[in-house]
Amino acid sequence: MLRLLILIIALGAGGGAAWIATQQTATAPDPAPVAAPPEPAIEMTSVLVAEMDLARSGEVTAEALRWQDWPVEAVPPSAIERKAQPGGLREATGQYATRPILTGEPIGQHLLAPTPGSYLAAMLSPGKRAVAIDANTQSTAGGFILPNDRVDVLYTTERGNDAPELRSRTILKGVRVLAIDQSTDQTTANTVLGRTATLELTEAQAEVVTAAQSSGTLSLSLRPMVETPGEPSMDAMEAPKRIRVGRGTSIEDITLN
Template identity: 30%
Template sequence: MRMIFGLVLLVGIALAGGAVYLAKGQIGQYKNAIARAEAAKQQIIATEKIFVVTRKLEYGEKLTKDDVRVVDFPKAALPEGHFTELAAIFPENTDKPRIVLRPIEKDEALLDIKVTKPGEDAGLTSRLERGMRAFAISVDVSSGVSGFLRPGDRVDVYWTGRVGNGQSRQEVTKLIESSVPLIAVDQSSGSVEGARIARTVTVAVDPNQVASLAQAQSTGRLSLSLVGAGDDIEIASNIEVNQQDLLGIEEEAQAPVIAKEKVCTIRTRRGAEVVNLPIPCTN
């Protein structure tokens, strides 16, 4: 009987110890979970509700209420000029629309710099950065990249004309401006559907470039070369090709000019005859 009692006591002690061990394990897991939750709370990023666009918007489009929606945006990275209230985008005291000034991608934050004020005209001047000027370049099917130019593209500008004097006068082609942004094609500063042969393109350049392009356009022909969308390679500004370089013609050496000896004379009369007598030259 005592032996049975002893066995029961040992089994009870073993079960109690196992229960304590299991309880310690559960308490440890619970403490770890609480620690992880506290760490996760500390890593939570503070956000603010702002408006983004629901689709891709092009220059010149009217902004409507269906084009915007609210999202949570990190406060630490809020862009300048964002909107937090629908009434700030579409004021209730006017029904005049806002016009998109610059292309906006889907889910991009709507900024006041990219849309006009309600009823404001979206003229060409709104596409010019500070210190830049608009300059029109006459083009045709060959010089205007066969009508594939669009506002927002970048182009290299080449000048072709004659340089030199006399027999050394020859035609050259030279790169005069690199990666110039287009802001309008003919009278359109928005998206252009399909290929269209333009008569003029308008570029955004600084005043010095305006002077260079005006001089180049009045003294020769300008041609445009379309720059790739992801091309960021810097091109040397001294690109120039003349007819001899193009055809591989070496310049012929000119025969040396032999200077004639200067002869000085003086006229004198010998009787009825007038003769020229040589004398030393004074200079």
């Protein structure tokens, strides 16, 4: 009888302890959530963009432009920024588009020209010259060379007298194409089988190309778009070496290329 009473008391004590533990667990507050670190604020600025599509050589009106908020890190280098040029919208009004401009596209000075016919001059980078060359773009790249592409310029000459041998080498690398024939449009659904290419060159490069064109044939080689254009490079053209050869009583001048 005593053992049964002890067992009942032990079971009662255990059940009470379990009930108290359950109540404490049920009423314990949930841990406070850990706040996520705040997102860094994106620094914004205002750039001038097109409010509507603009055609090449079309006049830019005030209604065709607007200021647009833009992330500072994504502002194109050539864009007109309101902080730097607060009068940019007024200054751009009345000028002419050098190429088709799409709605929402940032406006830069290279896209504007003071007169409708000066778009090619407006496309030139400072210190550069536009030089037209006779280059068969159909044979060099199947007619797929378009304005704003980057190309290498190949120079081909003949060497030897009795059995002429053709010799080609690259004299310019990474040159920007401004126009093919009379077309300066970059986007086209068709190939451009032009005979004349207008290139953007420095003054020294223009002299080399002019000299090469008068003494040989120039061709263009298309470069990949994924390559960073950088500044065009030029391989110096060696002056032809002339030697005088005597054969008996005759003397002959020979040019070595």
